[in-house]
Amino acid sequence: MNETDFLKDYDPSAFQRPSVAVDLVLLGIRDGRPAVLLLKRDQHPHAGRWALPGGFVGIDESLDAAAARVLREKAGMAHAHLEQLYTFGAVDRDPRMRIISVAYLALLTEQAFEAALRAMPMLLPAAIEVPWAGEVGGPVDALSPENEKLALAFDHAGILATAMRRLRGKLDYSDVAFALLPELFTLRQLQDVHEAILGAGLNKPAFRRRQLDRGWLAPTGAYESGAAFRPAELYRFQPSTAD
Amino acid sequence: MNETDFLKDYDPSAFQRPSVAVDLVLLGIRDGRPAVLLLKRDQHPHAGRWALPGGFVGIDESLDAAAARVLREKAGMAHAHLEQLYTFGAVDRDPRMRIISVAYLALLTEQAFEAALRAMPMLLPAAIEVPWAGEVGGPVDALSPENEKLALAFDHAGILATAMRRLRGKLDYSDVAFALLPELFTLRQLQDVHEAILGAGLNKPAFRRRQLDRGWLAPTGAYESGAAFRPAELYRFQPSTAD
DNA sequence: TTGACATATATTCAGTATAGATATATGTAG
DNA sequence: CTACATATATCTATACTGAATATATGTCAA
Numbered sequence A, B: 001m002n003e004t005d006f007l008k009d010y011d012p013s014a015f016q017r018p019s020v021a022v023d024l025v026l027l028g029i030r031d032g033r034p035a036v037l038l039l040k041r042d043q044h045p046h047a048g049r050w051a052l053p054g055g056f057v058g059i060d061e062s063l064d065a066a067a068a069r070v071l072r073e074k075a076g077m078a079h080a081h082l083e084q085l086y087t088f089g090a091v092d093r094d095p096r097m098r099i100i101s102v103a104y105l106a107l108l109t110e111q112a113f114e115a116a117l118r119a120m121p122m123l124l125p126a127a128i129e130v131p132w133a134g135e136v137g138g139p140v141d142a143l144s145p146e147n148e149k150l151a152l153a154f155d156h157a158g159i160l161a162t163a164m165r166r167l168r169g170k171l172d173y174s175d176v177a178f179a180l181l182p183e184l185f186t187l188r189q190l191q192d193v194h195e196a197i198l199g200a201g202l203n204k205p206a207f208r209r210r211q212l213d214r215g216w217l218a219p220t221g222a223y224e225s226g227a228a229f230r231p232a233e234l235y236r237f238q239p240s241t242a243d
Numbered sequence C: 001t002t003g004a005c006a007t008a009t010a011t012t013c014a015g016t017a018t019a020g021a022t023a024t025a026t027g028t029a030g
Numbered sequence D: 001c002t003a004c005a006t007a008t009a010t011c012t013a014t015a016c017t018g019a020a021t022a023t024a025t026g027t028c029a030a
Helices: A003-010 A063-075 A111-117 A156-171 A176-180 A189-198 A204-213 B003-010 B063-075 B110-119 B156-171 B176-180 B187-198 B204-214
Strands: A019-032 A033-040 A055-058 A081-088 A100-106 A124-130 A140-144 A217-223 A233-237 B019-030 B033-040 B054-056 B081-088 B099-107 B122-128 B142-144 B218-221 B233-237
Touching: A019 A111, A019 A156, A019 A176, A019 A189, A033 A189, A055 A063, A063 A081, A063 A100, A081 A156, A081 B081, A100 A156, A111 B003, A124 A156, A124 B110, A124 B204, A156 A176, A156 A189, A156 B187, A176 A189, A189 A204, A189 A233, A189 B063, B019 B063, B019 B110, B019 B122, B019 B156, B019 B176, B019 B187, B019 B204, B033 B110, B033 B156, B063 B081, B063 B099, B081 B156, B099 B156, B099 B176, B099 B204, B156 B176, B156 B187, B176 B187, B187 B204, B187 B233, B204 B218
Parallel strands: A019 A100, B019 B099
Antiparallel strands: A019 A033, A019 A055, A033 A124, A081 A100, A124 A140, A217 A233, B019 B033, B019 B054, B033 B122, B081 B099, B122 B142, B218 B233
């Protein structure tokens, strides 16, 4: 910004500022499908619709800190994989006033997802249905536990679609999948996560090879228990030293 | 955001709002290297340092519209490939006041880059030096025409590094490279753009094959002229119909 | 105690893509 | 007309991928 613009701004009444909020896509895998945690709006506007948890950004609070605070306040969660997704700034996205929303993607393990549901009973777990393949695609649907399409508030359907595109895009060149898994996991669990996000089956031996060759998987020597068949080895995610 | 938070906001004096700005990374290829257009700051803070062109977002202006306006006002340009990059929201990124900046990446053809320099003589073309390979990396440097490292204002060095990471990441699965080329171009020019952005040489026959197999290149039957050797065929970018 | 079973893990093989090297084509310049 | 620089085409060895097959290892039920 240049100085002329800035000087105008020194007078707080010179022009109006938009409000800035963060909205969280709390995403996990549930019953083999991607799922998101939603809150029901009980007030105008969009009363009765389902919304992503969010909150305004404090004047002395960074965006990342605001996202972490919303995670704490709305999902009762101290830590999660949090990454900025996209900033939504259409003028009329909120009919009340100008609100710019910085969307964050929060990735939850299955345990964290269920813990959030217990801690905050007003949260609804909604399965995400992605009706397109690959990474280029239009809207997605959020389904109620009864498998009915949910009406989302504001532009939150668009935010959700952006989250799924981002997640699919990053899946095979980044380590995001591990943010959805517990500390110890089997290769089958890792593949299940990939398949849930991609919405497609994968070739098992090829998947194993690629994952093991990546150098991110540290075998633990321990094995899963309780299965009615040969138990699989448990692995741990080990961030690459080469990075 | 929930209603409690929102009601607080109905009273404009209840809490302060941050200012929201857009900053543009005006990027082109110059002398075979990626280059960015910068403005010298003549006022406190960071007086004498070089900054990305930017401007505040109007209360009735979408983020994309604000970016397009800055492109027009600061670079004298009606159109360019514009995409949102990342939103920077550290509390102390501007010492004067709280300003959240939504960074945009603007891709300019070589002609557009030079036209901007002519239209706005205060713009400085700075070569970008990326001291890392691949897509994961730290800071980058902006070099003056005399090849000296420029001191950038605010967190703009970080924004520039984010832009280069994004560009490298998108290069081979998206069509961004064509935004840096004129309407008609040869395969050699396309490869030059890729090599400039990646900072590395590429195998020529393999590059040609991959590009031609993608289905984005429409041969025109016309050939370049004026070269002291066999002229190459001119191609046109044709967005895939399958997408 | 033993064999059926379901899954993990290992191996193999063919088809495909890729990098790199080499060969050929085609314009300008002297 | 020939040298030359580059475009374009062809070839080959290698790596990767998907799919099929074989073997290992636990639980469970007869």
